[in-house]
Amino acid sequence: MDVLNTSSIMFAVIGDPIKHSMSPIMMNHAFNISGFNGVYTSSLVKSDQLGAAIEGIRALGFGGVNVTIPHKVDVMSYCDDIHEDARAIGAVNTIVNDNGKLIGYNTDGIGYVRSLMEETGTDIKDKVIVMVGAGGAARGVVYALSLQQPKEIVIANRTLAKAEQLADGIHDVPTRAISLDSVSHDIINEADIIINNTSVGMYPHIDETPINLHEIVKPVIVSDLIYNPLETKWLREAKAKGCVTHSGLGMFIYQGAYAFEYWTKKQAPVEEMRKVVYESLQNRSKE
Ligand code: ATR
Numbered sequence: 251m252d253v254l255n256t257s258s259i260m261f262a263v264i265g266d267p268i269k270h271s272m273s274p275i276m277m278n279h280a281f282n283i284s285g286f287n288g289v290y291t292s293s294l295v296k297s298d299q300l301g302a303a304i305e306g307i308r309a310l311g312f313g314g315v316n317v318t319i320p321h322k323v324d325v326m327s328y329c330d331d332i333h334e335d336a337r338a339i340g341a342v343n344t345i346v347n348d349n350g351k352l353i354g355y356n357t358d359g360i361g362y363v364r365s366l367m368e369e370t371g372t373d374i375k376d377k378v379i380v381m382v383g384a385g386g387a388a389r390g391v392v393y394a395l396s397l398q399q400p401k402e403i404v405i406a407n408r409t410l411a412k413a414e415q416l417a418d419g420i421h422d423v424p425t426r427a428i429s430l431d432s433v434s435h436d437i438i439n440e441a442d443i444i445i446n447n448t449s450v451g452m453y454p455h456i457d458e459t460p461i462n463l464h465e466i467v468k469p470v471i472v473s474d475l476i477y478n479p480l481e482t483k484w485l486r487e488a489k490a491k492g493c494v495t496h497s498g499l500g501m502f503i504y505q506g507a508y509a510f511e512y513w514t515k516k517q518a519p520v521e522e523m524r525k526v527v528y529e530s531l532q533n534r535s536k537e
Pocket of ligand 1: 450
């Protein structure tokens with residue numbers, strides 16, 4: 251859609267900070283490719299303006315917004331309705347304006363799982379998963395993984411109490427919480443999928459790795475939620491050991507794809523979205 255007009259539907263990502271968000275580039279490209287008459291921008295919203303900003307969605311007739319750090323939890327109290335997944339996770343990253351009714355969704359976890367399955371060709375059912383990290387990002391991921399009936403989820407975190415809290419919230423799948431120090435050779439080698447949910451290895455600390463994979467004896471799937479850098483040192487180590495690797499870029503693309511689908515009721519042009527984000531990240535790393 252090259253021409254914006256009075257029929258164009260407005261969307262935005264709101265957060266603080268917001269300057270480096272890749273969402274506007276990805277979503278406007280998706281709207282264009284799909285012939286959807288929409289426009290997507292970003293707004294820096296301070297915490298004390300969050301309520302006013304959400305009320306503005308209704309007042310200005312926006313189609314919806316994405317919500318990012320630090321508002322994903324607080325925004326829930328301003329939604330008229332919250333999807334059960336988002337309620338279980340305790341965070342909202344997408345709001346749909348359904349004729350003035352603001353409905354909160356969480357597309358982060360389901361976006362991650364769709365990306366993991368489609369990009370690695372794996373099934374989660376009956377798999378043993380080791381999750382490293384128990385922060386905000388891990389909440390959505392663990393919940394979405396649990397819906398796929400894995401055999402077991404082991405949550406390893408530096409702060410054991412946070413791993414225990416996360417494990418306590420999962421009821422349908424056997425879940426175990428351990429401290430990061432006790433990730434042993436046996437635990438690594440019982441795993442089918444190992445996932446880094448921490449920020450360890452993210453730019454600018456690109457030489458750090460979340461756990462040691464030295465002792466891995468069978469090739470497993472190793473996945474990192476980080477997408478800056480596109481391939482972390484940890485993923486390079488895993489690849490060198492013959493593991494199938496999966497980067498965090500897919501999670502970002504698919505959380506956007508789900509939001510796109512909720513808003514437009516059309517199938518998201520996932521590969522085009524990936525391409526434009528990938529190119530932007532490449533250009534950014536050259537700056
Ligand atoms: P996010 O919303 O991105 O998940 P977060 O909620 O702050 O951010 O969570 C960050 C995760 O990375 C946590 O699991 C954190 O461990 P703690 O719960 O012990 O804080 C983990 N993390 C961050 N820096 C770490 C480090 N240097 N070593 C190990 N774990 C780290």
